[in-house]
Amino acid sequence: MFAGFYDEIHEEFREVVREFVAREVTPHYQAWDNAHMIDRSMWLAAAENGLLGLAVDEEHGGMGLGDYRFRMILDEELARADALGVALALHLHDDWVLPAVLKFGSTAQHQAWLPRFMDGSFVxxxxxxxxxxxxxxxxxxxxxxxxxxxxxxxxxxxxxxxxxxxxxxxxxxxxxxxxxxxxxxxxxxxxxxxxxxxxxxxxxxxxxxxxxxxxxxxxxxxxxxxxxxxxxxxxxxxxxGLAYAKAILPQGRLGIATSAASITAEVLRQTLGYVAERQTFGQPVNEYQNTRFELAQLQTGLEATQRYVAAAVEQFNAGELDLVTASKVKLWASEQAKGSVDSCLQLHGGYGYILDYPVAQAYLAVRLLTIFGGTSEILKETIAAELR
Ligand SMILES: Cc1cc2nc3c(=O)[nH]c(=O)nc-3n(C[C@H](O)[C@H](O)[C@H](O)COP(=O)(O)OP(=O)(O)OC[C@H]3O[C@@H](n4cnc5c(N)ncnc54)[C@H](O)[C@@H]3O)c2cc1C
Missing domain, CATH: 2.40.110.10 (Butyryl-CoA Dehydrogenase, subunit A, domain 2)
Structure with missing residues (x-):
């Protein structure tokens, strides 16, 4: 995200996350991808590092990190490590199931379940x-x-x-x-x-x-x-049930929007490196006006998305993120990500089509974001209903 969005405490948290990802995710990620299954060791290690159930309060053994910027750091660091499958698995746990229990669960359910959301025993x-x-x-x-x-x-x-x-x-x-x-x-x-x-x-x-x-x-x-x-x-x-399901949608959709922004930022960062290195006709690809214009457009789009996401995060942190606003930000960020990653893939030429390249994996990953958690068409219906 842009400078000033995070405070020092978030950056300290980022160090923990980065170390966790380097030690517990990166060495195994290819094997999990091949097996189509994340090993339980990831969940247990995440639990040990205090990275599950971030929003659970201290009374129930958590850290009460309801500030959504902490969740975003996980997304950013997992995108940086090209471990997008882990990011999705964690989102389902922390952004969909946990909020329902936190918001609508009874005191007895909180006591019984919240520790299990944090210790990796209930994925x-x-x-x-x-x-x-x-x-x-x-x-x-x-x-x-x-x-x-x-x-x-x-x-x-x-x-x-x-x-x-x-x-x-x-x-x-x-x-x-x-x-x-x-x-x-x-x-x-x-x-x-x-x-x-x-x-x-x-x-x-x-x-x-x-x-x-x-x-x-x-x-x-x-x-x-x-x-x-x-x-x-x-x-x-x-x-x-349906009312509760709707009530957790703003957080779920915000999570998809923040993922979209994280993935776009990381892919653009990688693309900048690639076009600087790759030579055609005796010069780096980033010397072409088309490339420079394309990159300028992508960076501008990314910054607009980041500002929009940041505003939604602020609303969420204040307990004021409503369904329509969350739908708009998810619509915008996921569609932007789809277009941006596609453009970055194009700038990689044939290598962009090869699955060994993170841009190809990101292309396949972001395709989900306009479908899951409410398709873009359903989001537009939600947004349009307010415009009548
Ligand atoms: C990889 C993946 C992971 C997922 N994970 C989960 C999960 O963990 N848990 C879970 O519960 N679900 C999950 N989903 C489901 C996901 O949320 C649904 O696929 C999504 O909500 C769309 O539903 P559908 O697939 O039935 O499409 P449909 O509802 O059949 O839609 C088909 C098409 O019609 C359009 N459409 C439908 N209704 C309207 C309308 N009123 N106006 C205009 N257009 C319309 C849609 O936008 C879409 O283009 C996942 C999906 C995928 C692909």
């Missing part, structure tokens, strides 16, 4: 999407039926679930009002549950999905067949 997934319900969550068919003892029985199927195979459980959106699952539910038809995989034989990860990029982070189908959920694992009120 979490967000399980909203289904084969027939992505943009339209009111089409969710997975259903939970209340048992006589107040617990729930869960049946259904999810898809595209990050940490789905490697993780220990999921924040599941399910229909709880008994309505006909072939029809879209009402706003109050859904509830959120924290569902554990352990000792729950009906909780079965399905196929590992072969993604085009971000391969180190596993993405899978999940199947629930008669999964037993204790009453204590309902988040908030029965019927409040």
């Amino acid at each position: 979490s997934s967000v399980a909203f999407t289904e084969p027939g319900a992505g943009s339209d969550l009111r089409a969710v068919r997975t259903k939970a039926v209340k048992n006589d003892d107040g617990g729930w029985t869960l049946d259904g199927q999810k898809t595209f679930i990050g940490n789905g195979i490697s993780g220990d459980g999921a924040l599941v959106l399910a229909r709880t009002d008994g309505s006909d699952v072939r029809r879209r539910g009402a706003e109050s038809s859904f509830s959120l549950f924290l569902v554990e995989k352990q000792d729950n034989p009906g909780y079965q990860p399905g196929r590992q999905l072969e993604k085009m990029g971000l391969k180190a982070s596993d993405t899978a189908e999940l199947f629930f067949a008669g999964v037993q959920i204790p009453a204590a694992n309902l988040i908030g009120e029965e019927g409040g």
Whole structure:
């Protein structure tokens, strides 16, 4: 980010993160990418360094680093190390699942769960999407039926679930009002549950999905067949699930926007180096007016994005980031990243198309950012609704 955005305390935190990434991520990243799975050792080491569950308060053993700039440093350092799959896996845990528990969990749930979010023993997934319900969550068919003892029985199927195979459980959106699952539910038809995989034989990860990029982070189908959920694992009120899911969207979308800005900055930095080194027609590629103009445009776009993201981070830190603003910043930053990384790839010529080059990996990674967490089209609908 630009000078002055971070304070000294953030830069001290960056040192910890940089060392962690160099020691615990970089040496293993290629192996994880090949295996399509991040080893648990990464989560445990992140926990040891205090890098999981940053926003958990001191009362529950955390550091209370709710200032989003700390999360951004993780993104920046993982982008710097070309370890984008790890960045995605951490986002799901810290920016999607944890906020739901922090915001809507009871005191008892905080005591039971927050330490596990920090110690690497509960790697979490967000399980909203289904084969027939992505943009339209009111089409969710997975259903939970209340048992006589107040617990729930869960049946259904999810898809595209990050940490789905490697993780220990999921924040599941399910229909709880008994309505006909072939029809879209009402706003109050859904509830959120924290569902554990352990000792729950009906909780079965399905196929590992072969993604085009971000391969180190596993993405899978999940199947629930008669999964037993204790009453204590309902988040908030029965019927409040969709409202809670919407309430965590601003943070999720902010995280995608900050990732987009981090990746763009890193790819541009690498591209500047590449075009200075690469010679054609007896001169470096950065001598061409086209290259210089292209770089000038990219840098200007990046700075505009960074300022926009910074303003949203400030709003988030003040507890004032609303859904429409978060949607705008995600729309802008993710579309910018897609275009910018594409231009940087072009400046690498044929090498940009080779997967050994980080720019090719980044190109595949940023393609997700305009889809996941709300497609650009859905974001535009959200933004446009306010313009009527
Ligand atoms: C790699 C990856 C990881 C993911 N990780 C997770 C995860 O961990 N947990 C999770 O729950 N989900 C996850 N997702 C799911 C992701 O959030 C959804 O794919 C996304 O919300 C879009 O839903 P869909 O795929 O069903 O597309 P659809 O909703 O079927 O959309 C198809 C197309 O139609 C457009 N469209 C749909 N509705 C409208 C409309 N009203 N107006 C205009 N255009 C419209 C969309 O923009 C899109 O272009 C992941 C997806 C991917 C690819």
